[in-house]
Amino acid sequence: MTDHAPITRALLSVSDKTGLLELGQALAARGVELLSTGGTAKALREAGLAVRDVAEVTGFPEMMDGRVKTLHPMVHGGLLALRDNPEHQAAMQAHGIGAIDLLVVNLYPFEETVARGGDYEDCVENIDIGGPAMIRAASKNHGFVTVVVDVADYAPLLAELDAHNGQTTRAFRQRLAQIAYARTAAYDAAVSTWLAGAIEDAAPRRRAFAGTLAQTLRYGENPHQAAAFYTDGSDRPGVATARQVQGKELSYNNINDTDAAFELVSEFAPADGPACAIIKHANPCGVARGATLLEAYKHAFDCDRTSAFGGIIALNQPLDAVTAEEIAEIFTEVVIAPGADAGAMSIFAKKKNLRLLLTDGLADPATAGRMIKQVSGGYLVQDKDTGHIAASDLKVVTKRAPEPRELADLLFAWKVAKHVKSNAIVYVKDGATVGVGAGQMSRVDSCRIAARKAVDMAETLGLAAPLTQGSVVASDAFFPFADGLMTAAEAGATAIIQPGGSMRDDEVIAAADAAGLAMVFTGMRHFRH
Structure with missing residues (x-):
């Protein structure tokens, strides 16, 4: 391995032609010989550059619809040969193998093909074979070979050559090799994940995850924790795809909380009226x-x-000016919305630290996805909670059925409870939460905390009674005993929505009947840990 490695011969074979001509011209101007294939070679020649076909180097034409073109010792020998190994040098000389000092490759657009809904055959045809093979070969031999897989690294490459008289440093090649290996790993992860879905294997023996760095973060949940934000290539509206109009850089906690807020508000379709969620x-x-x-x-x-x-x-x-004016009255970390009018943005512009994110749409709560959590020694993987309950799915288990107003609030409360950490209790009245109890070890404690918060807010708002009077309650899982339900009744709740399924359902139902409550079972729970 050497520190400085000169670049005199380069192989360029790219699917994404962005920046290709400028790179080819810059390399040619530095006296670098260009090798290429197919469409890449054609594009370079049309720009007036001298290019040698890989088929000429290998002595074999591209064949099988381009599936076989670079899988040849004349290519891989040129990438893998150790320049300081006499035996390797002798083999190159004996077989007429020329060294390849620079490899520039980006892969067939497999991920894009899947994203646009390509059929099975189309997706398979867009699995690159020769590209990853060359990238891995060049990356392994980064002691002598420079490998570039991202258009974003074209400019740094040229700057490196200018800074080192047409050579690259070992540190530069190491960094690019790491990027290259991560790219092929991500590519293989995308293929294996797609194939698992195509054959309906919910738990494949091996599973790979990949992401692309969106930003390094100042720190994680706490200042002593390093952190970064990676995206998975999804076009789902949300914090990862939003456009930040203004404000400070997002922190780890900002991103986590903003995602929770936007996923929750996306439960409420704009056509059904305006909705707002505030997350802490x-x-x-x-x-x-x-x-x-x-x-x-x-x-x-x-x-x-x-x-x-x-x-x-x-x-x-979309955020309007009158709502922005009201929001600006208190300190808020982030506002995320499908859009914002000019008046709203003008008002927020006066709040330099307030982060405004625009998504151009809502996330579809019914779209399937995966949730991944690392534990010691492994990962937990599960489907995203897309569970949805309609009025027709509810089972009335008490003598009294919910009134129409109660029913509307019960369904609203159930949507909110899905996004509250377990044990979750949500009081709702007239289409608004009036008490939330989250993350307690005991469900009855969640009932009490939510009710107590409503009492405190009644004092703040100057109300004669807390808004839990005449409210409904949602519980993300069943009431194991009647005590939680009775706590809710004492707070003024008149109707309950819960999954049901407790050993003591009969006791809980009897207690609800005795209190004159209406109660419905969903048959579905929404644990959120």
């Missing part, structure tokens, strides 16, 4: 619908004004 530490502290976006925000804010300070606000419709 990944839990909702207020969610509401309203006749206007401003009304939805105010009702969400009135659920827990204390916790809303320094929170994340998500909207299901």
Whole structure:
């Protein structure tokens, strides 16, 4: 391995032609011989550059619809030969193998083919074989060979050559080799994941995950933890694909909480009216619908004004000026919405630290996906919770059935409970949360905490009674005993939605009947840990 390696001969074979001509011209101007294949060679020649076909080097034409063109010792020998090994040098001389000092390859657009809904045969045809083989060969021999797989590295490559008289340094080649190996790993991960889906294998023996660096972060959850944000290539609207209009750089906690807020508000279709969700530490502290976006925000804010300070606000419709004016009254970390009008952006522009993210759409809560969590020694992988309950799915288990107003609030509360950390209890009245209990070890404690918060907010708002009076309650899992249900009844709740399935369901139902409550079972739970 040498520190400085000169580049005199380069092989260029790219699917994405972005920046190709400029790179080819810059290399040619530096006296680098260009080898190429197919469409890449054609594009370079049309730009007036001298290019030698790989088929001429190998002595074999491209064949089998281009499937076989670079898989040849004349190519791989030129990439893998150790320049300081006499035996390798002798083999190159004996077989007429010329050294390849620079490999520039980007792969067949497999991920793009899958994303646009290509059929099985189309996807298979877009699996690159020769490209990954060459990339791995060049990367292994990074002691002498420079490998470039991203268009973003064209400019740094040329800068490196200028800085070192047409040579690259070992550190530069090592960095590019790491990028190259990560690219082939991500490519293989995409292929294996797609194939597992195509054959409907929910738990393949081996599973690979990959991501692309979106940004390095100042730190993780705490300042002593290093962190970075990676994207998975999905075009799902949300924090990863949003456009940041203004504000400070997003932190680890900002990204986590903003994702939670936007996924929650996306449960409410814009066609059904404006909705707002306010999140603090990944839990909702207020969610509401309203006749206007401003009304939805105010009702969400009135659920827990204390916790809303320094929170994340998500909207299901484009932000307007009057709502922006109201939001600007308190300190907010992030606002995320499908869009924003000029008046709203002008108002927020005065809040330099406030981060405004625009997504151009909502996430589809019914779209399947995977959730991945690392544990010691492995990963937990599960489907995204896309569970949905309609009124027709509910089973009335009490003597009294919910009234229409109660039923609407029960379904609203159930959507919110899906996004609250277990044990989750959500009180709702008139399309707005009025108390949220999250993440407690005991379900009855969640009931009490949510009710206590409503009492505190009643004092803050100057109300004669807490808004839990006449509310409904959602529980993300069954009530194991009647005590939690009775706590909710004491807080003023009149109707309950819960999965059912407890050994003591009969006791809980009897207690609900005795209290005059209406209760429905969903048959589905929403644990969120």
